Every structure is written in C-alpha cells, then in structure tokens.
Amino acid sequence: MSIPSYDKLFIGGEWVTPASDRLIEVVSPINGQVIATVPEANEEDVDRAVAAARKAFDEGPWPRMSPAERAEYLARIGDEVVRRIPAMSEAFTNEIGAPAMVSEAFHDNARKMWGDSSTLHERFEFEEERTWADGGRGRLVREPVGVTATIIPWNGPVATGSLKIGPALAAGCTVVFKPAPEGPVSVMMLAEAIEAAGLPPGVVNVVPAGREVGQHLVEHKDVDKVSFTGSTAAGRKIMASVADRIGRISLELGGKSAAIITDDAPLESVLPTLVFGGLGNSGQVCAALTRILVPRERQEELVTAMAAAYQDIKVGDPREDGVMLGPLAAKRQQDRVLDYIRIGKEEGARVVTGGGVPEGLEQGYYVEPTIFADVSPDMRIAKEEIFGPVICVMPYESIDEAVDIANATEYGLSGAVYAKDDATAESIARRIRTGQIGVNTWAMCVTQPFGGYKQSGLGREGNVEGLGAFLETKLIMY
Numbered sequence: 001m002s003i004p005s006y007d008k009l010f011i012g013g014e015w016v017t018p019a020s021d022r023l024i025e026v027v028s029p030i031n032g033q034v035i036a037t038v039p040e041a042n043e044e045d046v047d048r049a050v051a052a053a054r055k056a057f058d059e060g061p062w063p064r065m066s067p068a069e070r071a072e073y074l075a076r077i078g079d080e081v082v083r084r085i086p087a088m089s090e091a092f093t094n095e096i097g098a099p100a101m102v103s104e105a106f107h108d109n110a111r112k113m114w115g116d117s118s119t120l121h122e123r124f125e126f127e128e129e130r131t132w133a134d135g136g137r138g139r140l141v142r143e144p145v146g147v148t149a150t151i152i153p154w155n156g157p158v159a160t161g162s163l164k165i166g167p168a169l170a171a172g173c174t175v176v177f178k179p180a181p182e183g184p185v186s187v188m189m190l191a192e193a194i195e196a197a198g199l200p201p202g203v204v205n206v207v208p209a210g211r212e213v214g215q216h217l218v219e220h221k222d223v224d225k226v227s228f229t230g231s232t233a234a235g236r237k238i239m240a241s242v243a244d245r246i247g248r249i250s251l252e253l254g255g256k257s258a259a260i261i262t263d264d265a266p267l268e269s270v271l272p273t274l275v276f277g278g279l280g281n282s283g284q285v286c287a288a289l290t291r292i293l294v295p296r297e298r299q300e301e302l303v304t305a306m307a308a309a310y311q312d313i314k315v316g317d318p319r320e321d322g323v324m325l326g327p328l329a330a331k332r333q334q335d336r337v338l339d340y341i342r343i344g345k346e347e348g349a350r351v352v353t354g355g356g357v358p359e360g361l362e363q364g365y366y367v368e369p370t371i372f373a374d375v376s377p378d379m380r381i382a383k384e385e386i387f388g389p390v391i392c393v394m395p396y397e398s399i400d401e402a403v404d405i406a407n408a409t410e411y412g413l414s415g416a417v418y419a420k421d422d423a424t425a426e427s428i429a430r431r432i433r434t435g436q437i438g439v440n441t442w443a444m445c446v447t448q449p450f451g452g453y454k455q456s457g458l459g460r461e462g463n464v465e466g467l468g469a470f471l472e473t474k475l476i477m478y
C-alpha cells in the first residue's frame with residue numbers, strides 16, 4: 001500500500017514549513033503499520049493560520065466578491081475534488097479502513113456538497129427589501145460572520161469538511177480547517193484541491209492536529225465562528241470555551257438513532273436499509289441506526305432475519321473486492337467497542353451473532369458485526385454511542401412505548417420508521433425528536449438540512465440552512 005506523505009501545512013495560500021518537526025504517524029487499521037506521515041500543527045501554526053484567515057477576511061477580496069463570483073471558485077473546487085476522488089478513496093481506505101465502496105460513496109457525497117455549495121446563491125437572497133408598519137423601509141443584508149474554525153473527526157473527513165467549508169466560503173467567510181490526526185491524508189488531498197482552484201491567499205488554511213491544539217484554535221480571540229463535528233463530550237467543552245466571547249457556534253455531535261418496526265412492516269423491505277444503516281463504515285457513522293425497536297412478538301423473526309443477512313456480509317481487508325465491513329479506524333476504537341460488547345453481556349443482553357474479533361483477522365482492528373437482543377432502555381449499550389458495528393434490538397409492547405424508547409436518549413440525530421404503509425410510518429416519525437428520519441427507508445441526506453435535536457447538536461448543515469449558519473443579519477433603515 002502506498003499513500004502519500006506530506007511535510008508542509010497549507011497556510012496563507014502556500015505550503016509552508018511547520019513551526020515544529022512534530023509528525024502525525026498514520027497507522028493503517030488494516031494491519032497496524034505506519035503508512036504515511038503528515039505534519040502536526042502546533043499553537044504557533046494555528047496562530048499563523050488564524051492571522052492569514054483574519055487578513056483575508058478583513059482586507060482581502062473574498063468577502064467583498066459577489067456570491068456569484070465566489071460560486072465560480074466553489075464549482076472549481078468541486079471539479080478538483082472529483083479529479084481526486086480515486087486517490088482520496090484509496091487513501092481513506094488505507095488510513096481508516098473503510099471498504100472501497102464506502103470510501104467512494106463518501107467522496108461522492110463530497111462532490112454533491114460542492115455542487116450544492118456552488119449553487120446556493122441561485123436560491124438564497126443575500127439581500128432583500130423590507131417594509132413595515134408606519135411606512136418603515138429598509139434593506140436586510142446578510143453578511144459573512146468572519147473567520148471560521150472548522151473542526152472535524154476522522155470518520156469521513158473529506159465529506160464532513162466539505163459540508164462546512166463549502167457553505168462557509170459561499171457566505172464569504174474565511175476558514176481555518178483542523179482535521180483530526182487519525183486519517184489526515186485524504187484531507188491533505190482536499191487542501192490540494194482547494195489550492196488548485198486558486199482562491200485568494202488565506203481564504204482556506206489547513207492545520208491537522210489533536211485536541212489541545214484544537215482547543216487553542218477555538219479559544220482564539222480572532223476566530224468569529226466555530227463549526228464543529230465530533231463527540232458530544234467535545235462539543236460541550238468547545239461550547240463552553242467560546243461562551244466568554246459569545247462566539248458563534250454550530251455543533252454536529254453524536255447519535256443513538258432508533259429504527260421503529262411496526263407489527264405489520266414486511267421484513268423484506270426493512271432489511272436492506274436497516275442492515276446498511278447500522279453497519280455502514282463499520283458503524284462509525286454518527287447517524288447510524290443502532291437501536292432497533294420491534295414488537296416483542298416479532299423479535300425472534302427479526303433477529304433471525306438480521307443474523308442471516310449478517311452472514312452474507314464479507315468482513316475483511318477493505319481493499320478486497322466484495323468486502324463490506326473493514327476494521328475499526330484505530331486500536332482505541334476497537335478497544336472501546338469490545339468493551340461495550342463486554343458491558344452488554346454483563347448487563348444481561350443476549351448476543352445473537354458476533355460478539356468478538358473475527359477469526360483470522362487478529363492483526364488489524366476488526367470487530368465482528370454484533371447483534372444484541374432483549375436490550376432494555378436502561379442498559380448502557382442502549383443509551384451510549386458505541387460507534388462500531390454493534391446493534392441493539394429492543395422489544396416493545398405498544399407504539400406509544402416504542403416512541404418513548406426512541407426518544408429516551410440524550411441524542412436526536414437520525415432514525416427510521418418501517419410500517420406497511422407510509423402514512424402510518426410518517427405519523428410515528430413525526431413523534432420522534434430527531435433531525436432527519438426515514439419513512440420505510442434510511443438515508444443520511446447531506447444536501448438537505450442535517451443536524452441534531454437535543455445533545456446531537458446545534459444548528460443545521462447543508463443547503464440554505466447550512467449557509468445561514470455562516471451569516472450575520474443586518475438591517476439598514478431609511
């Protein structure tokens with residue numbers, strides 16, 4: 001396997017030598033080997049990046065261009081991303097362990113996001129005339145919020161980064177982008193795509209680093225807005241960090257999404273999206289369907305059918321044809337997931353299938369796709385985000401109880417309801433407190449508003465709602 005290493009950071013429109021010689025060693029979860037290195041930015045690099053973004057915002061042409069002019073650059077970034085999809089997908093597969101088809105689907109999402117961002121100006125009024133009582137008249141002007149810190153996790157960084165950077169740029173903001181230290185190579189390729197589009201210097205700056213340096217970035221007085229994707233624990237801390245300066249903030253956080261299956265839902269139409277919705281990217285998806293709520297008398301029918309479907313899933317080296325489930329992204333992820341499996345067993349949940357490391361795959365960070373049945377709402381495995389291929393099947397007695405269970409976590413990001421007819425499923429879906437929900441399907445739609453209720457986040461990304469998160473509103477009165 002050969003994926004490129006990097007020795008420079010992208011700051012102020014140039015590839016610059018980092019302030020320190022600290023390197024991120026990229027460990028492949030396929031075999032635990034170091035496969036590339038990327039410089040690790042430190043506080044000084046972050047200060048340089050923020051200064052470049054500040055200058056580009058305060059003095060540069062970017063916020064002063066028309067939205068249509070900016071859109072041309074965004075379309076160019078989209079073209080440059082498309083050109084790099086094969087290389088980004090290969091890097092992502094090697095550094096995070098996502099099977100090739102998952103990698104390609106993630107990067108295709110990035111293409112869609114840049115397409116969406118580059119057309120936002122066609123369906124959004126940056127300015128409008130307003131009149132009000134007693135002859136009041138004015139113009140409402142939507143202006144970029146300023147220098148934006150975008151911070152993302154490792155589980156789909158090109159797509160997650162694109163979902164933030166695209167709308168931020170469309171709004172006229174400048175960006176300091178801090179990807180996670182796990183799996184930074186595909187992100188460096190995104191930096192190259194952005195560079196190739198020829199944006200003015202300092203409009204986007206890329207500084208891969210860990211938490212402490214991320215903390216320095218969010219606390220920086222010259223950062224006007226933080227747009228964060230990651231765990232709820234980190235989101236809470238970051239929100240507290242910007243509180244003193246009333247910093248603008250958007251948060252896309254964790255999830256524990258429920259699928260409700262009614263007594264009349266035909267399993268053959270439930271299974272395809274239910275299985276993929278729970279296991280895609282080895283369950284390392286914030287919107288994953290991880291709690292399956294089923295009438296008690298249908299539990300055995302469902303778990304038997306799910307276990308049979310899991311038998312058909314090829315687990316193994318994600319570079320091999322037909323593999324649908326690769327390793328978890330890192331050793332600490334594997335340890336965490338195996339620990340939750342142990343906790344589930346101790347809590348009295350029943351392992352239907354899986355429950356350990358697959359035979360013959362002891363070298364990388366693999367975990368068998370695992371189904372727990374007889375899971376009750378008070379168990380930790382039912383409440384906490386596991387972020388792995390572990391599914392909790394929870395029996396219920398009535399639809400009211402199913403709705404209560406679905407709503408009984410601190411999260412509210414995604415979900416699904418399966419019933420014989422769409423109208424019944426939709427009436428149940430309306431009762432679930434969650435940001436996106438499928439009716440007889442499951443999907444993660446990233447070109448429409450995406451985000452969470454409750455502790456799954458604050459604000460929405462995607463489309464004009466995502467653009468709005470990077471704008472301030474000013475009323476000019478006559």
Ligand code: NAD
Pocket residue numbers: 151152153154155160178179180181209210211212213214215216218229230231232234235237238252253254255285286385387413452456457
């Ligand atoms: P994490 O929160 O530990 O880290 C995410 C990113 O934030 C990393 O870049 C990390 O370096 C940085 N970070 C952590 N603490 C920070 C701090 N105090 N200040 C500044 N930066 C900080 O999350 P993780 O475990 O790496 O990623 C998995 C989590 O991300 C899961 O909980 C998952 O649900 C969530 N996620 C959410 C979405 C969504 O859109 N809602 C999408 C993908 C992942």
